[in-house]
Amino acid sequence: MDQEVDNGRRNFLKGLVLLSTLAVAGMGLNTALRVLSPPPLGISSFPTLKLVDSNGNPIKASSIPLNSPSALQFDYPLQNTPNFLLNIGDSNGNPIKIESVEVLIPATGEKYLSLPGVGPNGSIVAYNAICQHLGCIFPELRFYPAGVESVNIQGQQLTNVIHCLCHGSTYDPVKGASVVTGPTTHPLPQVKLLWDSSTDELYASLMIGPVIYGRQSDLVGEEPISGDTTTVVNVGNPFIS
Ligand code: FES
Numbered sequence: 001m002d003q004e005v006d007n008g009r010r011n012f013l014k015g016l017v018l019l020s021t022l023a024v025a026g027m028g029l030n031t032a033l034r035v036l037s038p039p040p041l042g043i044s045s046f047p048t049l050k051l052v053d054s055n056g057n058p059i060k061a062s063s064i065p066l067n068s069p070s071a072l073q074f075d076y077p078l079q080n081t082p083n084f085l086l087n088i089g090d091s092n093g094n095p096i097k098i099e100s101v102e103v104l105i106p107a108t109g110e111k112y113l114s115l116p117g118v119g120p121n122g123s124i125v126a127y128n129a130i131c132q133h134l135g136c137i138f139p140e141l142r143f144y145p146a147g148v149e150s151v152n153i154q155g156q157q158l159t160n161v162i163h164c165l166c167h168g169s170t171y172d173p174v175k176g177a178s179v180v181t182g183p184t185t186h187p188l189p190q191v192k193l194l195w196d197s198s199t200d201e202l203y204a205s206l207m208i209g210p211v212i213y214g215r216q217s218d219l220v221g222e223e224p225i226s227g228d229t230t231t232v233v234n235v236g237n238p239f240i241s
Pocket of ligand 1: 169
């Protein structure tokens with residue numbers, strides 16, 4: 001009998017020691033993970049970055065081709081965050097002055113005012129180039145310029161739209177990249193461009209609208225862009241030779 005009691009006590013004490021060890025190990029693991037994990041990538045506020053070409057020379061607004069069949073993109077506000085740079089015209093090759101309009105976020109019912117176009121004709125705008133549905137990027141997500149390329153959407157040939165071939169979402173870049181067709185329930189975020197009319201140079205200075213797809217915040221999730229410029233790249237158009 002005494003032997004049984006001793007065994008019981010011994011097992012109880014063993015259990016206590018095991019629990020304490022596990023608790024200490026758990027705390028140690030958490031602390032170790034905190035120390036080992038790097039702080040989240042990102043920045044604390046939107047930078048103002050000059051748009052430059054691959055040689056570091058400023059992009060001149062007057063030199064951005066109207067209705068270009070090739071896509072111009074630049075990262076903002078972080079690395080690996082592509083945005084379209086568009087100079088939008090009509091099918092006759094005349095620039096369209098892009099006005100500020102009310103943009104609806106279908107998912108929430110919220111509305112916000114888009115930013116007007118900049119440049120000598122007010123026809124230059126920039127939008128995030130990551131589809132708000134499930135994150136497809138160029139070339140699946142691309143701009144169809146008037147007079148150059150059209151896309152069949154619900155039986156209509158449309159131009160001057162940004163359309164995603166992944167699942168069919170369509171955005172209107174003349175109206176703040178608002179939603180034309182789903183399945184997306186969010187417009188594309190817009191980059192605020194500043195145009196210095198004395199130098200014809202362009203700057204990216206802010207983002208408005210929904211948060212960039214796949215990010216908790218526009219300012220978190222990728223490495224910062226170093227310096228005070230961001231490079232505009234011509235990513236071409238694999239569908240037009
Ligand atoms: S990812 Fe663009 S429509 Fe689905």
